[in-house]
Amino acid sequence: MEKLNQLRNLLRPTSTLLAGAGGEPCRGLATFLREPRRRFSTESEQREDATVDNFFETPDTGAAYRKLLGITKQTLKSDVINLLDECKLSLDDIRVNYDRSFAPIGMLVQFRSRHEIDRAFKLINRKGRLHKLERVDRSQWEFTTNYDGKTLLLQGLPRQAIPEDIERFLSGCQYDPSSIQLFYRQGFPDPIRMATVSFPSRAQAMNAFIAKNRGFCLNNQISVRVLQ
Structure with a gap:
């Protein structure tokens, strides 16, 4: 008999299941069931x-x-x-x-x-x-500056180097003398002296790189890189 009562409870209408303890409808649950199912996806x-x-x-x-x-x-x-x-x-x-x-x-x-x-x-x-x-x-x-393969970066210049020393270092190359910029960057143990120089074309910049990389400026060996 007890099992028969349990079976009846399971078969009760949905409205009964939605009722609270005092027989009043459970509005929160009913509203939840009436609402369209939310999409728990990555769509948003x-x-x-x-x-x-x-x-x-x-x-x-x-x-x-x-x-x-x-x-x-x-x-x-x-x-x-x-x-x-x-x-x-x-x-x-x-x-x-x-x-x-x-x-x-x-x-x-x-x-x-x-x-x-x-x-x-x-x-x-x-x-x-x-x-x-x-x-x-x-x-x-x-x-972002587009160096476009037409600018060389000179690294390891002597502290006392001036633009005229860079011009002597680049002797025989075609470049824009007015574009020479000297500056320091953080290094260890001392800051590193650098310079950038612009060339009319990629080919001329590459030729200068091949000719001058590891050359000397005031007894300092200079590392030359082409900036892209």
């Missing part, structure tokens, strides 16, 4: 990401920007073009992001659309490289 997060992406896009051209992380000092723009070969990038679509000591910390890439960014993600995953694309806005792209 995706919409938020899409809103952020729209903010970072250039409205008139649809261009979008990302920073490629995981590069080394030896990574060239051409390496990035080969890595993302299906995105049809050019040298003008890539700018190297240097820190104050001119160590490369990433490469800014200009894509024509978000579709190209999706393709870049797939290429990186498929090729198994230890790279990552990080979202950046257009202002970071515009404020």
